[in-house]
Amino acid sequence: METSQQLQALLLKNTSGDVFTDLASRGRYATDASIYQTMPISVFIPKTAEDIVCAINIARELEIPVLPRGGGTSQCGQTTGAALVIDNSTHFRNMLELNVNDGYVDVEPGIVLDHLNQRLKKHHVWFPVDVSTSGQATIGGMAGNNSCGSRSIAYGNMVHNVLGIDAWLSDGQPHAFELMQHASGKVLELGQFVQQLALQHRQEMEEKWPKVLRRVAGYNLDVFHNQNEKPYTSDGRVNLAHLLVGSEGSLAYFKKLRLKLAELPQQKTLGVINFTSFYKAMESAQHIVKLGPCAVELVDRTMIDLARTNPAFKKTIETGLKDPQAPTPEAILLVEFAGNDLPTLKQQLSSLVELMGDLGLAGSVVEMIDPQMQKNLWEVRKAGLNIMMSLKGDGKPVSFIEDCAVPLEHLAEYTSALTEVFSKYGSRGTWYAHASVGTLHVRPILDMRRDGAVKMRAIAEEAAALVAKYKGAFSGEHGDGISRGEWIEWQFGSNINQAFREIKNAFDPSNLFNPGKIIDPPKMDDTTLFRFPPSYQVIPIQPVLDWSSWNVQNNPLTEMTSAPGSGGDPAQGFAKAVEMCNNNGHCRKFDAGTMCPSYRVTREEKHVTRGRANTLRLALSNQLPEAGLASEEVREVFDLCVSCKGCKRECPTGVDMAKMKLEFTHQYKLKHGFTLRDKLIGNLPQYAHWIANTPGLPAVLNFRNKNKFVANLLEKLTGISTKRTLPNWTKETTFRSSLEEEFGLVNLTDLPNSHKPVVFWVDTFNGFFESENVRAALQVLKAGGFSVHLLRKEKGHYCCGRTFMSTGMMDKAHASAKELLDVLMPITQLGIPIIGLEPSCLLSLRDEYLVMGLGYSAQELTQLANNSKLFEEFLRKELSHGRLHLKLQEAKQSIQVHGHCHQKAMDTVNPLLDLLELIPNAEITLIETSCCGMAGSFGYEAEHYDVSMQMAELSLLPKIRTHANAIVVANGASCRHQIHDGAERQALHVARVLAMHLKEQSFSTSVFSINV
């Protein structure tokens, strides 16, 4: 039996954890946020501490290395290796003990920083090492890397904030690493050994050790002879846990960490200085820090411009600009003052304004007092790297010298000199981050598939010379890993490097833990370790959607991209779209956004956007057993993707997995054929008329909702869950009703000459199952004085093709879309607005239609997209132009709003809220939810029912239940159904809520009654 098979067998037999040995699972753990990739031998997800000890012992016996992993967001390759990779982030997420009085908290290594701080908030304390990846970085990983936050000038690095670590050594024995004075046994022995090494190398340490705050390379030998401007401990005592911080999983496996708590500042002010010269910004940093800010962070022009092109960041970044209409500043510095006394902080802000005046930059500071505005701007700064990574093409900003730290007085010269180095090698860098501590992030654009390796080494050597000249640190934040490992000896000299080796041998004599990191590292430019080596090849595929806008190359100097379709991708741009994922792990978040609901529920790497992108990349580059899109491995990762489009908006590099799922589903179904359920769901728009028009048939079909036996039978035949009610069939559909007369609707021919003309397009779901929404919308439009034409088709109805798209029937989707476009385009050309109710249907005109090859020019499609509005968007626009005056009654109930995922992805939730604000005295709350879990047909599918409900229970349903008397507004048909099934409440389309508040109603009240 092979050793890896033995490993799997033993782990399965002796632990309760999950073991993965298949290529796709290992491939998802083969990368971190660096340029490297190495297949793990196996992946292990332990459930208990005993599982970990057992795994360590088994691996040692089999001589298989062990690599502990948190969020896998490291940038230097320290989390990649041919090892047994053990993921702590799934089950080791607990806060173990909180002692606010003594100022510490004990945690398990897999807890995420933001989650910890969320729990600490109510005690007015926090853990202040605020890394940009705070939503996904684990405390174990942060300690492993000696991570540093934006506010390190005030709080120090990770090492300054760890009080103790309980860890297993490679013999599987647990030990407590803490103050040396309390140490005994093995830990004391190790401490004394390192102490003696430090004594031996005292003089060399003084000569060679970088003196800047930001030095994270090598092992912390200087705990016994501090070389840092900030001592390890305030009283000079030696804490042996500090030897483990920054060890990158190579000395011991952390079980529990004791962290130092800081008081949570109650108030903050922010000054955003706009610079017209980058050099001046760099020069100013040394003066600004004297004012005592807790952060001084840089964002340069390129990054500001990139943020302005991203819909999620545009508005926010512009709040930091003195004049958004003027040319973009060359740089901005975000200067934060924090404390408990607002007047003092305002005073500090005024001092900043004064200082800038003294430096010749009067009027350059945007003063921000509002906490929410500050928070939003910090979010953009935190997303800085990700924003930069959104550059399309094979050349990517590469991390290898990106956190060199230099003393502040040399910052301006250093950045200028390095910029010259970049241009010498035909590249340029985008600068951002920690100006306060001389650690500026910069990544030259390199193409690792071509000459990237050679250029990387050349630039690294010149950067190293500059770091040496200015007496800085080569590795000042992100650790050593593979990209900086070989520079440890360069930085510290061979003797200290030998001392590091002896430390490794003493702690880990069997070289079990993360070998090749810190000691005996490979070369940074070893192309066999690259994720995109020169041998990387994409298999040819012919996609059904148009991905050509991704199929481009970029110019590293100008960052301009070539024409769509010119990138040379054998997958016509699809592979390049997939490769936009840089593994930063931002999708592993749980904040107010939508992305990624399937990860929120499962916490499994294969069910997060990153896992999906990695699997696709491996499949497209022939690294899985079955190449191509239609493989089982790819099917598995898409199984729980609910196509919410959360990633389209929230993934900083714009990985649009919902669109990729369309491509996959089409290719998969081409190969494997359609199931009965696919046919039932996909063809619904086609057979729905026949059902509605066949006397008695609607009632027969509705019987399924009342009879368990029939429901069970149907589940067996089709896989539609018995636990779900199905939408009620009725013969009174919109398509059969004579609404024209009832509402005084207008003919298409008369429309252009009518007052305030609009075309109202009714989708399949509202038309067949909720025609009361259509009637309500018509009533509101009429009350608003609009002339409405209802789009009719002689036989059947116009459908956007959504059900065809989601079941992979792209040819039918294409035909439907084309038919709809052919009728809508002339209306658009007349400038008459087109209105729809269902977000997933109407918004496909602005999204999927742009890449479906429908025979219209990009300009025509854009015109149509701009002209097609959701009901609420249209009315909101009319309102802002003073063209809407609805007379509404006072609200009698509070209103809770749940935004459909596609509304959130396309930024159309606010219009809905604005409209509801028109209702006098309305108390409106937007429920912070991810996906409702129903997601079209997903929640109806028997195998997805549980996950669907778990998604809904994450926050939507509990929040609805706490407001039993509120009106619930949900514009998505499937969201309304989920709310009905999960909370037994009838949610309403906004059209109905507005209609029921109209002062003059010409309808029977039954249309507007709410069954609560």
Ligand SMILES: Cc1cc2nc3c(=O)[nH]c(=O)nc-3n(C[C@H](O)[C@H](O)[C@H](O)COP(=O)(O)OP(=O)(O)OC[C@H]3O[C@@H](n4cnc5c(N)ncnc54)[C@H](O)[C@@H]3O)c2cc1C
């Ligand atoms: C966009 C972006 C922004 C970033 N911003 C910052 C920043 O502001 N500041 C900063 O310092 N870093 C930053 N980083 C780097 C990275 O996010 C941090 O280093 C983070 O702390 C790593 O956490 P993680 O859970 O992902 O660790 P991982 O990458 O999973 O692991 C990091 C190291 O710790 C080791 N490790 C993990 N768990 C254990 C354990 N239980 N026992 C022993 N060793 C363990 C691993 O073996 C590995 O060597 C950024 C990265 C990205 C992609």
Ligand code: SF4
């Ligand atoms: S999918 Fe997007 S958010 Fe997730 S890791 Fe990749 S780039 Fe980051």
Ligand code: SF4
């Ligand atoms: S579409 Fe939604 S579920 Fe699918 S990967 Fe993106 S965020 Fe996750």
